[in-house]
Amino acid sequence: EAYLDNAATTPMHKQAVRVMADALENEYGNPNSLHQVGRRAEDALERARKTLAQSIGAAPGEIIFTSGATEGNNQILRSFIKEGAHIITSAIEHPSVLRTLEYAKSQGVRVDFLGVDALGRIDPLELEAKITKDTVLVSLMMVNNEMGAIQDLAALAPIIRRKSRRAKFHSDAVQGYLKLPLEVKKADLDFLTVSAHKVHGPKGCGFVYVRKGQRPASLLLGGEQEQGLRAGTVNVPAIVGFEAAVNALAPHVEENAARVKNLKAELLRELSSLEGIQVNSPLEETSPYILSIGIPGTRGEVMLHYLSDKGVYVSTGSACTSKDTKDSHVLQALKLPEAAIKGSIRISLTETTTLDEVRHGAAMIKEAVNFLRRK
Numbered sequence: 180e181a182y183l184d185n186a187a188t189t190p191m192h193k194q195a196v197r198v199m200a201d202a203l204e205n206e207y208g209n210p211n212s213l214h215q216v217g218r219r220a221e222d223a224l225e226r227a228r229k230t231l232a233q234s235i236g237a238a239p240g241e242i243i244f245t246s247g248a249t250e251g252n253n254q255i256l257r258s259f260i261k262e263g264a265h266i267i268t269s270a271i272e273h274p275s276v277l278r279t280l281e282y283a284k285s286q287g288v289r290v291d292f293l294g295v296d297a298l299g300r301i302d303p304l305e306l307e308a309k310i311t312k313d314t315v316l317v318s319l320m321m322v323n324n325e326m327g328a329i330q331d332l333a334a335l336a337p338i339i340r341r342k343s344r345r346a347k348f349h350s351d352a353v354q355g356y357l358k359l360p361l362e363v364k365k366a367d368l369d370f371l372t373v374s375a376h377k378v379h380g381p382k383g384c385g386f387v388y389v390r391k392g393q394r395p396a397s398l399l400l401g402g403e404q405e406q407g408l409r410a411g412t413v414n415v416p417a418i419v420g421f422e423a424a425v426n427a428l429a430p431h432v433e434e435n436a437a438r439v440k441n442l443k444a445e446l447l448r449e450l451s452s453l454e455g456i457q458v459n460s461p462l463e464e465t466s467p468y469i470l471s472i473g474i475p476g477t478r479g480e481v482m483l484h485y486l487s488d489k490g491v492y493v494s495t496g497s498a499c500t501s502k503d504t505k506d507s508h509v510l511q512a513l514k515l516p517e518a519a520i521k522g523s524i525r526i527s528l529t530e531t532t533t534l535d536e537v538r539h540g541a542a543m544i545k546e547a548v549n550f551l552r553r554k
């Protein structure tokens with residue numbers, strides 16, 4: 180078998196499972212309780228907060244735990260909904276950003292969706308031109324989940340700062356966190372969203388980085404947890420599992436990226452013999468962890484099912500939209516030919532992916548294409 184769908188989710192790190200199981204069984208306390216059991220849970224929570232803060236160069240007080248990136252994106256974006264406000268984003272964001280901003284529009288917010296070039300990058304000049312005195316937020320993802328486009332956040336921040344003292348800068352960093360170097364101070368971000376299950380942590384867990392001095396509105400009304408920014412009992416077992424995964428990955432971001440890039444290069448070498456192949460994620464310019472290819476004359480879903488029967492797991496666009504048959508908004512924004520869009524699959528790698536898995540995957544993809552084109 181070859182699980183090559185790591186942008187959808189990753190298997191949990193063994194140590195994360197162990198730590199989480201122990202917390203579920205033994206450290207079940209509510210960190211808000213004043214007795215010893217609660218205190219121990221609070222200690223574990225605050226230690227995890229410190230680890231996660233360090234992993235992005237933030238202070239512990241700037242980390243707010245959430246149920247994942249969908250919640251994180253909703254919370255940050257919704258905080259900026261106000262009639263007459265202006266928000267800038269890109270056309271290739273995750274649905275948790277796009278749908279929230281569609282809602283914002285219905286509430287009287289003006290939203291600009293920046294187009295992208297063939298590599299999925301926005302045009303910095305267009306960004307600059309779109310910023311007005313009403314602009315309250317610029318939200319741009321660090322790495323695109325469907326084809327691995329990388330936005331150079333550190334280069335975009337100065338443009339925003341130069342043009343506006345009001346506009347805040349947010350990034351959905353789900354597919355970039357622990358995959359590529361990331362420091363919130365260097366990127367000059369005000370907000371950042373992360374999810375645990377893309378980095379070998381548990382599902383239903385994540386955090387938002389909230390720069391000191393900022394106070395996004397709480398999505399949920401209730402208790403005063405997380406500095407009053409996120410009501411609800413904190414999921415300590417998931418968070419310590421997340422911490423264990425981060426401890427395992429954070430020291431090795433660059434070496435892992437280099438190794439995974441070699442695997443992506445191998446995939447590209449193996450697949451380059453496919454006639455008409457369209458590479459949507461070139462090796463040098465996009466995330467090493469994500470390879471999107473279009474194969475005219477095949478259909479993504481049909482490929483996916485053929486491969487699944489052979490024990491090779493990939494996806495079409497993304498997991499969240501895989502059940503609808505609409506063409507991917509991301510591949511459309513890249514202005515790819517229709518046949519390449521319809522025949523697109525996404526292969527996504529992770530730190531633990533092996534050369535054997537990649538070779539097996541490539542061989543099966545070639546077999547699938549030959550079989551399906553003959554039909």
Ligand code: PLP
Nearest residue numbers: 247248249273324351353354374
């Ligand atoms: N943003 C991006 C770029 C993603 O790839 C995902 C993945 O599903 C999400 C947000 C949503 O994260 P979560 O599953 O934690 O809600």
